[in-house]
Amino acid sequence: MSVTHPAGFAAAGLAIGLKSTGAEDLALVHNTGPSHAAAAVFTSNRAKANPIIWSQQAIADGTAAAIVLNSGGANCYTGAAGFQVVHATAEAVAARLGVSAGDVLVCSTGLIGEQLPLDRMLAGVASADPTPDGGDAAARAILTTDSRPKTAVAEGDGWSLGAMAKGAGMLAPGLATMLVVITTDADVAAPELDAALREATRVSFDRLDSDGCMSTNDQVTLLASGASGIRPAPDDFARALTGLCLDLARQLQSDAEGASHDIAVETVHAASEDDAVEVGRAVARSNLFKAAVFGGDPNWGRVLAAVGTTAAEFDPYAIDVSINGVAVCRAGEPGEPRDAVDLSPRAVHVLIDLKAGGDSATILTNDLTHDYVHENSAYSS
Amino acid sequence: MSVTHPAGFAAAGLAIGLKSTGAEDLALVHNTGPSHAAAAVFTSNRAKANPIIWSQQAIADGTAAAIVLNSGGANCYTGAAGFQVVHATAEAVAARLGVSAGDVLVCSTGLIGEQLPLDRMLAGVASADPTPDGGDAAARAILTTDSRPKTAVAEGDGWSLGAMAKGAGMLAPGLATMLVVITTDADVAAPELDAALREATRVSFDRLDSDGCMSTNDQVTLLASGASGIRPAPDDFARALTGLCLDLARQLQSDAEGASHDIAVETVHAASEDDAVEVGRAVARSNLFKAAVFGGDPNWGRVLAAVGTTAAEFDPYAIDVSINGVAVCRAGEPGEPRDAVDLSPRAVHVLIDLKAGGDSATILTNDLTHDYVHENSAYSS
Numbered sequence: 001m002s003v004t005h006p007a008g009f010a011a012a013g014l015a016i017g018l019k020s021t022g023a024e025d026l027a028l029v030h031n032t033g034p035s036h037a038a039a040a041v042f043t044s045n046r047a048k049a050n051p052i053i054w055s056q057q058a059i060a061d062g063t064a065a066a067i068v069l070n071s072g073g074a075n076c077y078t079g080a081a082g083f084q085v086v087h088a089t090a091e092a093v094a095a096r097l098g099v100s101a102g103d104v105l106v107c108s109t110g111l112i113g114e115q116l117p118l119d120r121m122l123a124g125v126a127s128a129d130p131t132p133d134g135g136d137a138a139a140r141a142i143l144t145t146d147s148r149p150k151t152a153v154a155e156g157d158g159w160s161l162g163a164m165a166k167g168a169g170m171l172a173p174g175l176a177t178m179l180v181v182i183t184t185d186a187d188v189a190a191p192e193l194d195a196a197l198r199e200a201t202r203v204s205f206d207r208l209d210s211d212g213c214m215s216t217n218d219q220v221t222l223l224a225s226g227a228s229g230i231r232p233a234p235d236d237f238a239r240a241l242t243g244l245c246l247d248l249a250r251q252l253q254s255d256a257e258g259a260s261h262d263i264a265v266e267t268v269h270a271a272s273e274d275d276a277v278e279v280g281r282a283v284a285r286s287n288l289f290k291a292a293v294f295g296g297d298p299n300w301g302r303v304l305a306a307v308g309t310t311a312a313e314f315d316p317y318a319i320d321v322s323i324n325g326v327a328v329c330r331a332g333e334p335g336e337p338r339d340a341v342d343l344s345p346r347a348v349h350v351l352i353d354l355k356a357g358g359d360s361a362t363i364l365t366n367d368l369t370h371d372y373v374h375e376n377s378a379y380s381s
Numbered sequence: 382m383s384v385t386h387p388a389g390f391a392a393a394g395l396a397i398g399l400k401s402t403g404a405e406d407l408a409l410v411h412n413t414g415p416s417h418a419a420a421a422v423f424t425s426n427r428a429k430a431n432p433i434i435w436s437q438q439a440i441a442d443g444t445a446a447a448i449v450l451n452s453g454g455a456n457c458y459t460g461a462a463g464f465q466v467v468h469a470t471a472e473a474v475a476a477r478l479g480v481s482a483g484d485v486l487v488c489s490t491g492l493i494g495e496q497l498p499l500d501r502m503l504a505g506v507a508s509a510d511p512t513p514d515g516g517d518a519a520a521r522a523i524l525t526t527d528s529r530p531k532t533a534v535a536e537g538d539g540w541s542l543g544a545m546a547k548g549a550g551m552l553a554p555g556l557a558t559m560l561v562v563i564t565t566d567a568d569v570a571a572p573e574l575d576a577a578l579r580e581a582t583r584v585s586f587d588r589l590d591s592d593g594c595m596s597t598n599d600q601v602t603l604l605a606s607g608a609s610g611i612r613p614a615p616d617d618f619a620r621a622l623t624g625l626c627l628d629l630a631r632q633l634q635s636d637a638e639g640a641s642h643d644i645a646v647e648t649v650h651a652a653s654e655d656d657a658v659e660v661g662r663a664v665a666r667s668n669l670f671k672a673a674v675f676g677g678d679p680n681w682g683r684v685l686a687a688v689g690t691t692a693a694e695f696d697p698y699a700i701d702v703s704i705n706g707v708a709v710c711r712a713g714e715p716g717e718p719r720d721a722v723d724l725s726p727r728a729v730h731v732l733i734d735l736k737a738g739g740d741s742a743t744i745l746t747n748d749l750t751h752d753y754v755h756e757n758s759a760y761s762s
Binding site: 370 | 426427428429455457458459460492493494495496592593594595596597666667668669672673675676677678680681682683685686687688689690691697698709710712713714715749750751753754755757758759
């Protein structure tokens with residue numbers, strides 16, 4: 001049921017001809033209230049798509065009544081004409097749903113540098129009919145190279161969360177990543193939504209780095225209808241939201257373009273959480289290590305070469321590395337034979353012990369495969 | 382003739398069984414003087430191989446009489462036993478050539494985390510017979526996944542430069558990159574050698590970023606014999622050295638693992654040279670853009686998405702991008718049709734006009750190909 005699982009939401013997903021396949025490519029989510037509290041985090045890429053520029057303004061007051069999302073075109077680097085498409089689309093949604101255009105968020109995903117057809121966008125919005133069971137269609141309509149929809153729900157005490165997500169390439173966040181819409185019928189004010197969403201994304205989407213490439217269109221949006229009439233304890237709400245975001249992040253990882261392994265790079269005993277994140281991210285961006293994993297080679301030297309590029313606190317000759325439970329490097333020297341590592345399962349666990357403190361973090365990434373190269377060389381996206 | 386082109390140098394390359402192929406894997410270069418001035422730049426990776434640790438000490442006084450290099454093993458993350466191999470090898474070279482062990486530099490390249498066989502190293506050094514025509518054999522002996530030797534010579538007014546280089550993967554410098562030995566018979570003091578070498582590497586090897594992965598073993602060494610008796614003007618020497626290093630950098634680029642395109646990312650009108658380098662490097666590290674080039678897709682959106690991740694000064698909506706002479710993006714909007722770009726030649730020129738100042742820089746990189754994934758997944762290196 002995705003975003004329509006919580007009370008107070010209607011959604012639609014329809015095909016308006018943006019995708020050459022004829023699949024659904026326009027999603028509309030309507031928060032029918034009574035509350036319209038909202039929060040969002042955006043890509044930190046300075047090359048921001050037109051819908052990002054619009055949505056950052058629209059969310060500034062902490063309210064949103066609807067969000068419209070299209071696949072089949074990023075509407076990025078499309079100039080004033082591209083911004084006009086966003087504006088007109090928001091106006092059309094406002095007219096269709098009887099809300100203010102300033103309360104309509106807009107997201108786009110697809111190829112950069114191509115104009116969206118305004119006529120199709122407007123006709124699509126005019127014919128969209130959001131319903132309380134439209135969540136699954138909406139989740140399909142935001143997909144690009146994803147092989148399957150990503151949705152999640154979570155239950156609170158009399159309230160719930162629902163979500164849909166897309167993202168299979170350009171998975172490397174500066175702040176948030178990919179397109180995600182999360183809904184709740186809990187009664188939570190905008191500042192609380194914002195704080196909970198920032199913390200949840202910090203430890204979930206921000207720690208997913210599949211291919212090191214940061215998108216221009218990323219947006220994670222949280223809409224609260226208050227329809228349950230229940231005001232959860234802030235900690236309960238934050239915990240449920242973080243769990244939901246981690247669930248979605250793992251779904252995105254497992255469907256990343258061309259990947260054959262899901263790699264969790266866990267860094268422990270770091271001097272700070274930032275150090276642990278920096279180390280994990282450096283390993284997650286090593287093409288050589290990621291290609292080795294694809295080939296079934298537990299090449300821990302490539303892990304340490306990546307760790308050595310960071311500014312994290314550690315002694316290169318104290319460090320331990322395990323791969324899938326085998327201690328291949330102990331105190332900077334060869335440990336168990338690399339042949340003992342089994343890389344045939346899809347899940348790979350790299351454990352890096354910096355022996356420099358008490359903090360830890362896990363970065364999720366994927367291997368570098370022939371299919372990744374194929375998907376990203378054969379098709380414009 | 383490589384490193385034995387200038388007067389005052391003898392070299393040898395021999396097979397001592399480190400490579401499973403039986404090819405040459407030990408190189409020795411002897412500076413027969415009269416001067417032994419020397420300079421070197423090293424990887425900035427904090428995971429430094431044992432030979433790097435040794436050579437940094439040995440070069441500290443600005444003199445070196447010999448350099449010994451092996452392929453077939455990096456001697457990195459091999460602990461105290463690995464350092465002992467370096468020490469013993471330097472002592473053996475010193476005994477063989479009648480020089481001080483403290484004047485012997487050591488370089489290694491190959492798989493991280495495996496011990497080098499000390500007996501073979503010592504027997505190899507004992508049987509090495511450096512001669513004035515041994516430069517080509519030495520150049521072959523330092524290769525790993527390189528498909529061909531890289532050598533260069535340059536002529537001054539009565540003096541000359543010679544060089545050999547290896548490097549095909551882990552091509553991303555923090556300071557220097559790969560293994561390079563440069564010789565000259567000019568009479569140049571160590572501080573001048575050091576200054577000239579740092580400036581030459583800064584604008585050559587430091588601007589080659591093939592795969593974003595920084596090696597643990599990189600060393601660029603410059604040895605001066607003074608055998609010509611000529612003391613060139615500092616500017617003449619620096620210019621010739623920089624030209625030689627650029628020549629070698631381009632040779633390394635054109636032989637990078639699995640590459641099918643040599644990409645020059647030129648950033649112009651930057652507010653500073655550092656900005657231009659940062660922008661070029663961000664594009665050079667975009668797997669998505671590099672895969673697109675492999676596929677013949679001039680995907681300029683991926684260029685701009687990478688530029689947007691930098692802290693360089695620019696207005697995202699003022700920027701121009703040309704690919705192979707076609708202005709695909711003008712002032713942040715679509716320009717000429719992307720179909721007009723011909724990506725069939727191996728050489729690709731990406732021109733990014735930041736319109737923010739007067740500085741420029743070019744970063745050399747390669748595309749991301751099936752062969753890159755294959756080479757780095759199928760073989761430990």
